[in-house]
Amino acid sequence: MTWKRRKACRKTFCKTGITPPPLxxxxxxxxxxxxxNPGSCDLYPAEPPEENGFRGSLAELARALRFKSRDGLVVMIGGLDPTxxxxxxxxxxxxxxxxxxxxxxxxxxxxxxxxxxxxxALLREHPPAVLLRLGDVPVGRFWRDLEDIPxxxxxxxxxxxxxxxxxxxxVVTGDLEAIxxxxxxxxxxxDVNGLRAMNKRRKALMEELLITCPESEQAMVRSFSCFAADGDCIYLGNSMPVRYWNSFAQTSIPTENVRANRGANGIDGQISGFLGVSARCSRSWALVGDLTAMYDSNALALLPQLDRGTRVLGVINNGGGGIFRTLPGADGQPETMRKLLVQPHxxxxxxxxxxxxxxxxTIRTAEDFDQLDSLxxxxxxxVELIPDREQTEQMRLRLANA
Structure with missing residues (x-):
């Protein structure tokens, strides 16, 4: 992001009252x-570069949207600036x-x-002819699957x-509105290929499982998201909370200011990231995994230095790195290897x-969420979320085999 664009974004944030994200x-x-040997030299600020409109082939994109999309188009939207x-x-x-x-x-x-x-899963079975991505690289698995779907x-x-x-x-690079x-x-x-119609059955099954497995990790994320929707900002980290939120969080109330750190970013500094994002928010929520929270728990020492505000740190405590229990072939590994992967505690x-x-x-049941009414x-x-492992696995397998 150029200096001029960064400055413009900050002006926009100030007008909307939203705290600028970390840079x-x-x-x-x-x-x-x-x-x-540089010898002696003078250092002075350079003039910021001129803002470019955009780069890339708009003609090719226009042709794809007008003609090639007739065989099927899906829009994937990653992280966006508020502008x-x-x-x-x-x-x-x-x-x-x-x-x-x-x-x-x-x-x-x-x-x-x-x-x-x-x-x-649906897109793997029915890949579109054209995929249009807006914003940052999407976090969904299908984006990585595109490597093998030429x-x-x-x-x-x-x-x-x-x-x-x-x-x-x-790739077309530049300001989205100008493009x-x-x-x-x-x-x-x-919906040329009828993907939303095919998705209805899976969506119905998911809603049914969220009711019948209320103490699963997935259902707890849904319930937590309903309370977090009243916040000025939401922070997610690391991979599993981000994936769960994308799939299972509520969709009734818009949540425009959501930040996340995942994948190659690792578990370093996740609570620090939340505190930075929430520094000037009056009401902020975070959802992280247990190992992630342990790794950066000392960051909570920063709390007295921050502006006043209501902060809720949700921790999914599933007894270790739950995402690694679901890896293909994990069950076939020796016990010592499984312990190294999961780091149970x-x-x-x-x-x-x-x-x-x-x-x-502490939240173990759906009724325990009532405690969040009295913040x-x-x-x-x-808030320590302690899900039921059997319900979590039941829901995962039912959706995987749908």
């Missing part, structure tokens, strides 16, 4: 030459194609009428310029909450 900068430097949410919402509603929107897009709930629920033509419209794929694809203006009229495509987070002066709540203003609360 992470990767600086690529060559290996130093030990023989080089990108309105044009992305407009485009999705104009196209009326099936949508897979990450929580970090801020549009997941507003585009629920176009959405595919838990779409990875028949699906991928177009990305992104401010970063990164394709997110190792195989060939088309849409340059594209001109957008024709409605619709029997620790409670009560002592951590007490250490940093937080209120502590005090400007309070700091650690």
């Amino acid at each position: 992470h900068i990767n600086v690529c430097l060559p290996d130093p030459d030990p023989a080089w 990108e949410q309105a044009p992305a919402r407009w485009l999705a509603n104009e196209l009326k194609a099936p949508v897979v929107a990450d929580a970090t897009s801020g549009l997941r709930e507003e585009l629920a009428h176009l959405a595919l629920t838990d779409a990875d 028949a699906t033509e991928v177009f990305s419209v992104t401010r970063t310029g990164f394709s997110g794929l190792a195989r060939p694809s088309s 849409l203006h340059a594209l001109g009229d957008i024709d409605t495509v619709g 029997a620790h409670s987070f009560k002592a951590i909450a007490e250490q940093w002066g937080m209120r502590y709540l 005090e203003e400007n309070s700091q609360t650690l």
Whole structure:
């Protein structure tokens, strides 16, 4: 993101009252030459570069939307800047194609009428002719599956310029609103391949399982999301909470300010990230895994340095790295290897909450969520979610075999 664009984004955040997100900068430097001697030199700020409109082939994208999409189009929306949410919402509603929107897009709930629920398996079986990605690289499994589906033509419209794929694809880089203006009229495509109709059965099964397995991890995430919807910001980390939220969180109430850290980012600094995002929010919620929370629990020492606000840190305590229990072939590994993968434990987070002066709540059943109705203003609360492993596995297997 250029300096001018960053400055414009901050102005937008100030107008809307939303706290600007943290800025992470990767600086690529060559290996130093030990023989080089710079001597004396003066350092001074350079002028910021001129803002480019966009880069990439708009003509190719326009042809794909007008002609190739007749064989099937899916829109995948990753993380968006707040300035990108309105044009992305407009485009999705104009196209009326099936949508897979990450929580970090801020549009997941507003585009629920176009959405595919838990779409990875369905899209693997019925890959579209054209996939249009908006924003950051999507977190869904199907995005990685595209590496092995060359028949699906991928177009990305992104401010970063990164394709997110190792195989060939088309990328248009720049301001989303400017790109849409340059594209001109957008024709409605619709659900050419009937994906939403096929998705209805899976969605119905998912809703049924959320009721019949109320103490599963998936159902607990649904319940937690209903309370978190009243927050100014939501933070998710690491992989499993992000995936669960995308698939199972509520869709009735828009949650525009959602941040996440996952995958290659690892579990480093996740609670620190939440505290940074929540620094100027009056009401903020986070959902992380147990190993993730343990790894960065000392970050809670920062709480007294932050502005007043209500903060809720939800921790899914499933006794270790639950995501690794579901890996293909995990059951066939020796016990010592399974322990290394999962890192099982029997620790409670009560002592951590007490250490940093937080209120502590335990949730084991659906009824226990009633405790979240009585949160005090400007309070700091650690909520330990302890799901039922059998219900979690039952729900996972039923959905996997649907």
